[in-house]
Amino acid sequence: MRPRTLLPSLTALAATLLIPPLLTTSSGAETGTNIPGLRFMVPNTPGGGYDITARTAAKNAEDAGLVHNIEVFNLPGAGGTVGLSRLVSERGNGKLAMSMGLGVVGAVHTNHAPSTLADATPVARLTEEPDIVVVPKKSRYRTFAQLLADWRKDPGSLPVGGGSSAGGPDHLAPMLMARAAGIAPRSVNYVPYDGGGELLASVLGGKVAFGVSGLGEYRDQIESGELRLLAVTGKERVRGFPAPTLREAGLDVEFTNWRGVMAPPGLSESERTRLERLVRELRGSPQWRESLRRNGWDDAYLPGARYGRFLAREDQRVATVLKELGR
């Protein structure tokens, strides 16, 4: 092949292979719950929590025959607030939704984002997951009460590891715990890690006194005895684990890391109900129930306006904690 034609042909080859999957457009008649051309935005990177929720939900909705083709796309940045800004700017677009969760609430505050969740339309809360309090096998803490007693005495000497940066879920959980225990959140020695994986290494190696994170990556380590589970932060115990809830362990606080769906502002009544109905029927589908089981998510369905009120309360709670930390 002559070199002059090589580059164009290679480019053409690359284009034919790559562009069609990037430009998949949706089609389908407007029947029932189907929303032709619905796009589902993920405000963090592929493989992250919101991404897996969105892609699973989209796949389940298609398999259950609720919609024909949902396009999932990523617009990561600034803890989800870049995506949120885009969502808010798409006023009146009834064919766009965004996967999000508690992390976005904190990110709006830490990033001083111009658009907040109150500017968008709440569609539904979908899932929740409690955080867990874990120590390494060789730790001297056998129960949460022992840990709490030492933590109260000298919070600075007990570094807490979490899988998220300031304002994220794993940061909020220990801060809320501290407040309930009468420890000033400012004196909590919080060490942020890049996600639960990096934190896991540091907890296993005894670098931090205890770790607070989601159950996901830790299940196996707990079962094999490498980590000791001292408490779960949710309302109820996690099935299969003997650890108490924070309330049972004597700390009056409850925390779950939830995920939900938002839509752009300024939707018509019919557009809004159509989206809500789609999510409601998805939630009822056997495919979604199977996904919940597979991923270890708890169903936390909360529709439209009630979800909006819940968001406002969460926002208040996050804002209070961050304010006490001086941010």
Next chain:
Amino acid sequence: MGSFGSLLDGFGTALSPLNLMWAALGVLLGTAIGVLPGIGPAMAVALLLPVTYGLDPTAAFIMFAGIYYGGMFGGSTTSILLNTPGESAAVIAAIEGNPMAKSGRGSQALAAAAIGHFAGGMIGTVLLVLLAPTVAKLAVDIGAPDYFAIMVLAFVAVTSVLGASRVRGFASLLIGLTLGLVGLDQMTGQQRLTFGSLQLADGIDVVIVAVGLFAIGEALWVAAHLRRGSGTAVPVGRPWLGRAELRRTWKPWLRGPLIGFPFGAIPAGGAEIPTFLSYVTEKRLSRHRKEFGKGAIEGVAGPESAASASAAGTLVAMLTLGLPTTAVAAVMLAAFQQYGIQPGPLLFEREPDLVWGLIASLFIGMVMLLVLNLPLAPVWARLLRIPRPYLYAGILFFAAVGAYAVGGEPVDVVILLLIGLVGLMMRRYGLPVLPAIIGAILGPAAEQQLRRALQISDGSLTGLVNTPFSVTVYGVMALLLAWPLLRRLRR
């Protein structure tokens, strides 16, 4: 049953025609994805995840591993030929590879990179089979003070790549460190150099910095001189590695994994820092030190081998501990969970077929990649015979597409062009580009580990030297620094 027996069973699994097909598909896809800048293997695996839902997990993971290794192979191709790194681990390959390509030794550079990947991947995977449980236990003991000690060592090593003028070298390093500062401070959530822009809150991706400084800076520089220059196309040399080149490269190929593998296995290691350390080592050890910066083949062979071995190291932490140390590993872990498989210390016992099939398929994938890439090297190298105006226009196009693909943000293209202007200015005033890149990679990592170490020790400086590992590293460093002084004193 020993790991050797299990590995043989693994080959039994991986060599079934269907699994072979998935491995082949994976390496092909991975190579294509690696060649295109911006679309990394992590994104590719994540996008394919829902598609592979119907497959059995073993087949899916064999394909994912193919994509991962294939991406590593492909990433260096554009780096060498077009000075446009496809991903961050391939940044170092551009420094020696691109001058080689320009002087007509492009296919040798590509071959050195391909064999380097093969050697690194093979040795790394063998180490994975032999050492996985041991390494995993040690990896957990590495903490923030130890990482910081390694970073300090890396900074000391930087001085050897500062170039002839120390002032210019340090100026360049500071440009890199400043670029690395941009974004949200992870410890406190404070914004730094973001000018209130949300798009800058996550910092500037290293790939954008590297492509901007290398590719865009270079294209602008060439454009500024094109009228005066001769405008001749790049000569094309012999297609294969000669005996003299083989003599220079076999040691770097073997040394690379020694640096790359441990870095991949430790939780915050990654592939960038080992490639850089391998580059510095090869420069120190080479008998052709003067050629470095102008196209020394050791500078391609060593880092590429280290990058590939670090990919194998990543799998150690992922398979034995359920610890993701890179973005790809994180996505693969998520995939495990989607299949209802719990990654962690019990994985080898619970899913031996899957794990050993996966490891065996890595060996098979590597052979496939070598067979695919070696004959392609001379073909790719002929790209450079395109007349320079068209070639550089093409580079600008690919660089812009790549920058956009990283985050899907038009802002990234603007940042890319601005960094490209900085790159042009640096060339104009004789500032070396390499220290800037290293600053952008090392700076944020070193800062994070330093602050984490101090946070854990509640502000006490002893927190930096309270592990045997960190003390050893500082000791070795002091010896290295004092050695020239001591020798002078004796004389």
